[in-house]
Amino acid sequence: MDVGGLADREYWWRRRGNSRTHSIKLDVVQRFLAGETKADLATDLGLSSVQLLEKWVREYRRDGEDALRPPKPKGRRPRSDSAVLSGEVWELERLRRENDRLRAEVDYLGKLRALENWGP
Incomplete structure (x- = not known):
């Protein structure tokens, strides 16, 4: 399904706001590492800047796939x-x-x- 030029995942991403799942983060990082530009990915995903994407890539390179998982609850x-x-x-x-x-x-x-x- 294509909604307003966005694929299902990007549409879901925009609708969910700040709720970014591990699988989506991983997919975005892998797309970047495969050669897509940060600016294109940020535009596709509705991010206001590429800094969040840069952070995910940095964490992925440093700690691997687990770095993109949500943190464990405290307490x-x-x-x-x-x-x-x-x-x-x-x-x-x-x-x-x-x-x-x-x-x-x-x-x-x-x-x-x-x-x-x-x-x-």
């Missing part, structure tokens, strides 16, 4: 049910240790009181 991943469960198990174990420590403290204080009252 922690959301907890899964098993992670929540393991957190609950950890909390239960912590409470058991605290309970054991408090029992030992009560026993110690009871024996200390008995020694204080035992005097001659």
Whole structure:
């Protein structure tokens, strides 16, 4: 399908705005490396300048195809049910240790009181 002189991919590119997929970036870089000019590619794709294309080519040459993939999300991943469960198990174990420590403290204080009252 040809829409307004643009092939399907370029039409999709313009409609999607800033959403540029890995496959499209890779295709554009490969077209550039095959000999198409930056200006022609930028015009076909509706880019306002060739700087974005230059950046993709530079990243591709430096790090290969993976450089064109979107970055991984930052921060922690959301907890899964098993992670929540393991957190609950950890909390239960912590409470058991605290309970054991408090029992030992009560026993110690009871024996200390008995020694204080035992005097001659």
